[in-house]
Amino acid sequence: MGIAGFPQEFADRAATILGHGLEVSVTMRQAGVSVRAGSSTEAAARCDQAEALDGRGPCIDAMDHGGRRVIASVADAPGWERWSRQCVEEGFVTAAAVPAAVTADVAVALNLYSRAPDPWTPELLTAADAFAQLVASAVGLRLELAVLEDSTAGFYRDMSDAVATERAVGAIMQTNRCSADEARRIIDSASRHRNVSPREVAESLLRALVVEDAPDPADDDPGLP
Template sequence: MTLSRYLDECAIRAAAVLGHGVEASISLREHGISLRAGSSTPGAGRCDQAEARADTGPCIDAMRRGTVLTTRLADMVPGWEAWQAAAEAEGFVQALAVPAEVGPGARVAINVYSRTPGDWPAGLVDAAVGHAALAADAVRLQLQFADLGDAVAGLYRTMTDRATVEQAVGAIMASNDCPEDEARAVLRTAADRRGLTEREVAEAIVRTLVLGGEGDVIGDLDR
């Protein structure tokens, strides 16, 4: 099973286990790039895509801070307008964002969405923490396999700079449902902010998302 499919299934299982009619989406951040990695429903996925494209929202802020965040859609949070508009359009009234560490500079988070107002049921937050940890374990394992796999390592290291960047741009476009120029700008900005080449940032994306899935792309990365 590819990583992208596993994270989709992880989001589906999380929503089913958490119950209470919730929906879930998983985001991954690495090298300052946010991508939607898996979702239990298209609606939850669209919310995370809007958040990733704006580079701000509960899931991204939770990963940046390393803390669990809860929010009600009725409470306007400055900077979250794009995510909030998407969540309201889907009929959600509140969300819970739970981050988990993958490794240095890389985190995942699970966004839990609900159309029912009121306090989160007892035990739901703890269960969401557990599912976020499972998603982080899956990404960590993928990176370890990429490190150990000579065939995989040899493949991405012998790819030309152009081919690597094109693969990464395609992954960003597919994950966040954004146009090519926006995906290229995301890659370029992430490289500039960290003093890295576009090849270095693109290689991280290809290594984690593309080669791990035999050409399949998944969604969300870290800052």
């Protein structure tokens, strides 16, 4: 159930197919929460994780506004300081974010990172757009199957609010490589901004992103029983 590991395969394939030495991450935005779903390199993963934890960056901006973003110089990207610092630390000089809508509430994006200046030819960006649409189609199909499976099994109906939220915390911890406290802050922030309960945010995330062997938040938080 869930999208599991296939965004990782898409990130690897995108890096190979698009060429130009690009390093690629796939990010998904669901219920107001952004998670890095797969990356072709650890450097690209760290940049997307910095963006997801900060809640700001070109990928999130592209998904929120439905348009491609090309950042000529990552060092000079205004308003995205955490992401920008991470990019510079990894040795990237330019980047592009290419979004695609899945549903009204779900979007994906390719974050493309380059260590060489200005590889963004019209042909490359057109190919990236097509690849982002392919990822969105695959995610949409998997979400439809996940909802059908949930309806059949009553999977979430019998799950308490606390259990659902803690499972979502574990999934966010693994995908964004963050602490339990940071994951809970992400869920709480999405809940406030969208005026829905943390349970609704958690359930929506769990349908979209079920991670195998997700860590137990209690292992990261000695205050939990």
